[in-house]
Amino acid sequence: MADILLVLHTGSDGSFSKGALESIATTVDLSSKLGGSFAVGVIGAGAGAAADTIAGCGAEKFYVVEDEAVAAPRYSSDVKAATALIQKAGAQIVLAPGSSRFARCMPGAAYRAGAQIDTHIVALAVEAGVLKAQRWYYRQRILTTLSRAARPWVLLIEGGIQPAWQGAAGVADAESVAVEFTDAELRTTIKGIESPATDAQTIRPDAALLFVAGAGWTKKQADGAYHIRDASNLIQGFLKKAGASLGSSKSLVDLQSDGQETLSFMSHMNQVGQTGTTPRHAKGLSTCCHGEEPHAVGWRFINERRAINMDANCGWAQGKADVVYIANAFEVIAKVNELLG
Amino acid sequence: MCSLALVPADYTQMKINQMENKTMEGLQIVVCGTLVPDPLQTLEPVTTPTGPGLKNETMLPSVLDPWAAHSLYEAANLAKKVPGSKVYLVSLGPKAKLQQLMMTVAQKVPFELVAIDGTAGGFTDAMEVAKTLATAIEAIPGLDKTRLLVFGGCASASRDAGVTMQLIGEQLGITDQFVGVDEISMSDDGSFSVLERIEGGQYLASTCAGAPAVLAWATGSLPEPPNNPQVGMANMRFVMPALQKAQPAAVGVGGINFEKSEVPAQKRATRIVKDVSADVIAAEIVEWIKG
Ligand SMILES: Cc1cc2nc3c(=O)[nH]c(=O)nc-3n(C[C@H](O)[C@H](O)[C@H](O)COP(=O)(O)OP(=O)(O)OC[C@H]3O[C@@H](n4cnc5c(N)ncnc54)[C@H](O)[C@@H]3O)c2cc1C
Numbered sequence: 001m002a003d004i005l006l007v008l009h010t011g012s013d014g015s016f017s018k019g020a021l022e023s024i025a026t027t028v029d030l031s032s033k034l035g036g037s038f039a040v041g042v043i044g045a046g047a048g049a050a051a052d053t054i055a056g057c058g059a060e061k062f063y064v065v066e067d068e069a070v071a072a073p074r075y076s077s078d079v080k081a082a083t084a085l086i087q088k089a090g091a092q093i094v095l096a097p098g099s100s101r102f103a104r105c106m107p108g109a110a111y112r113a114g115a116q117i118d119t120h121i122v123a124l125a126v127e128a129g130v131l132k133a134q135r136w137y138y139r140q141r142i143l144t145t146l147s148r149a150a151r152p153w154v155l156l157i158e159g160g161i162q163p164a165w166q167g168a169a170g171v172a173d174a175e176s177v178a179v180e181f182t183d184a185e186l187r188t189t190i191k192g193i194e195s196p197a198t199d200a201q202t203i204r205p206d207a208a209l210l211f212v213a214g215a216g217w218t219k220k221q222a223d224g225a226y227h228i229r230d231a232s233n234l235i236q237g238f239l240k241k242a243g244a245s246l247g248s249s250k251s252l253v254d255l256q257s258d259g260q261e262t263l264s265f266m267s268h269m270n271q272v273g274q275t276g277t278t279p280r281h282a283k284g285l286s287t288c289c290h291g292e293e294p295h296a297v298g299w300r301f302i303n304e305r306r307a308i309n310m311d312a313n314c315g316w317a318q319g320k321a322d323v324v325y326i327a328n329a330f331e332v333i334a335k336v337n338e339l340l341g
Numbered sequence: 342m343c344s345l346a347l348v349p350a351d352y353t354q355m356k357i358n359q360m361e362n363k364t365m366e367g368l369q370i371v372v373c374g375t376l377v378p379d380p381l382q383t384l385e386p387v388t389t390p391t392g393p394g395l396k397n398e399t400m401l402p403s404v405l406d407p408w409a410a411h412s413l414y415e416a417a418n419l420a421k422k423v424p425g426s427k428v429y430l431v432s433l434g435p436k437a438k439l440q441q442l443m444m445t446v447a448q449k450v451p452f453e454l455v456a457i458d459g460t461a462g463g464f465t466d467a468m469e470v471a472k473t474l475a476t477a478i479e480a481i482p483g484l485d486k487t488r489l490l491v492f493g494g495c496a497s498a499s500r501d502a503g504v505t506m507q508l509i510g511e512q513l514g515i516t517d518q519f520v521g522v523d524e525i526s527m528s529d530d531g532s533f534s535v536l537e538r539i540e541g542g543q544y545l546a547s548t549c550a551g552a553p554a555v556l557a558w559a560t561g562s563l564p565e566p567p568n569n570p571q572v573g574m575a576n577m578r579f580v581m582p583a584l585q586k587a588q589p590a591a592v593g594v595g596g597i598n599f600e601k602s603e604v605p606a607q608k609r610a611t612r613i614v615k616d617v618s619a620d621v622i623a624a625e626i627v628e629w630i631k632g
Contacts, residue, residue, distance in 0.1 A: 075518040100539040104520040107504035111511040119502045137463045142386050144602040187550040188517050194544040203542030268560035269542045274380045275407040319608045325622045326615040335623030
């Protein structure tokens with residue numbers, strides 16, 4: 001019996017996401033620190049073939065659930081499949097990437113397997129043989145290191161904390177774990193994935209740069225007028241030319257729900273901060289933002305940070321950004337777009 | 342009313358009536374949400390005999406947990422659309438602080454409060470919190486699981502684990518669960534469709550045959566309702582008695598050993614660039630982006 005079980009799921013194309021490959025690297029690393037072995041369980045369409053693609057990762061055993069019922073993410077079928085894998089493998093430690101699919105079903109699987117669960121894990125360490133996990137509380141404000149004596153212990157791993165595993169494919173010889181799904185577990189029907197039209201797609205997790213727009217873009221400017229159409233063109237032009245992902249402050253997207261004229265290509269999905277996301281990108285550029293949320297919380301996992309603000313006293317950017325440009329973002333971004341060609 | 346001799350057309354009508362009756366009966370929407378420190382407050386961790394806590398925790402101004410608040414507004418909106426529906430707000434928090442919070446929250450939308458007196462701190466174990474909330478939901482008089490939708494935030498602004506709603510659902514035996522919900526549309530037959538946030542700014546679209554279900558909300562699409570003193574007066578008739586009969590709950594850190602909790606020093610040596618032309622700044626930014 002392996003000491004660690006890593007649970008993965010395939011994507012709609014039957015392959016593993018970057019987050020899944022990163023969690024393999026985390027598992028390999030932890031397994032060597034604990035001096036034990038690990039197994040891999042895969043859920044989803046084409047799970048067996050996907051297991052072959054990671055056959056060289058060092059797992060002592062592979063398990064798969066590839067029933068039609070788990071072809072698409074659905075709580076009731078995923079929770080049953082994940083519980084079956086945890087129980088079959090009998091491991092003390094269960095790792096899984098913190099994807100939306102596992103964030104949904106793993107708490108229930110932990111409950112059914114009589115396990116403990118912690119999520120959003122950003123680091124794992126072994127000290128004197130004790131496994132310690134790090135995670136943030138109060139939305140990226142307080143960093144804690146914690147351990148648990150009870151087992152099994154399920155840990156959902158954040159993306160971006162390890163480089164993706166790379167290694168040889170082969171024959172995983174995965175054991176198929178039989179799971180029976182009742183009609184009651186299929187009351188939810190998956191209709192598919194809805195994505196915005198390509199030119200409206202502003203959230204790009206793989207982009208090198210996060211561009212954060214604040215409410216200042218929709219405020220009266222020095223000439224006493226609003227320039228919302230200009231703002232819209234400048235931001236969209238920049239996103240296209242720089243291939244950046246778009247983040248927003250809460251104030252900016254709230255204007256939209258309040259029915260005011262604002263930037264139509266943004267929604268709450270773009271919001272960064274305490275009640276938004278904390279995306280991971282190599283660089284971040286905040287524009288027309290004031291406040292702790294976009295700068296401190298929204299930027300927590302951004303390495304290099306710059307800001308453009310007219311207000312030299314914007315205290316939140318200072319100490320959080322590497323560079324703050326005291327300038328008019330309309331003028332600067334227009335020029336940047338010109339230079340990006 | 343249906344006739345004794347059913348012809349197919351009558352039968353179809355009877356089925357339609359039955360379905361309509363189901364929704365006419367209305368939904369029981371139970372929203373789980375409590376208080377969190379106002380996000381504008383500076384938080385400092387301290388060690389207490391029962392585990393980590395926040396400095397001056399009892400004095401910190403609080404707000405209704407933002408994602409749970411969105412779910413409350415969505416619940417009220419849904420209840421308005423499905424006649425005969427009722428919204429409950431189940432809150433675990435220190436009684437005195439819940440009372441303060443209700444001064445504003447109760448003015449937003451109609452609901453009946455179910456209060457549980459205990460900590461609302463983020464360092465508690467989600468399993469213990471979920472058990473307490475599920476027990477309180479089970480105890481709601483007249484609870485009918487065939488009409489039950491359990492709402493809440495997809496994560497709290499305190500623990501931020503995103504697991505409590507699923508654990509409540511498991512304890513209530515509800516296996517249709519949705520997380521990161523931004524939209525629900527009900528059909529006349531009680532079935533509904535849901536949009537859940539997934540990676541890359543996309544939505545997973547599903548339909549569910551009907552209640553019971555758990556929906557852990559992201560932001561939804563409704564703005565915060567303005568304060569309505571009439572709604573406040575109506576809610577307060579239930580709020581005060583609910584607070585008076587709030588049962589104490591011993592919720593704690595469970596099996597978690599907190600080894601360390603800290604606010605990491607993150608101060609950067611910020612370079613301020615001032616009185617420089619937009620051309621020069623733009624050139625520097627482009628070089629940085631490309632570099
Ligand atoms: C419960 C709760 C949860 C919250 N969660 C979040 C969250 O998740 N994310 C979030 O972002 N906020 C959140 N907030 C709100 C947060 O506290 C701030 O109010 C908000 O982030 C401020 O948004 P902003 O910076 O876009 O707007 P503002 O504060 O209005 O700042 C606009 C800035 O634009 C600048 N500006 C204007 N014109 C120009 C120009 N031409 N060039 C350059 N600069 C210009 C101004 O100098 C100003 O600094 C939350 C608040 C609460 C109460």
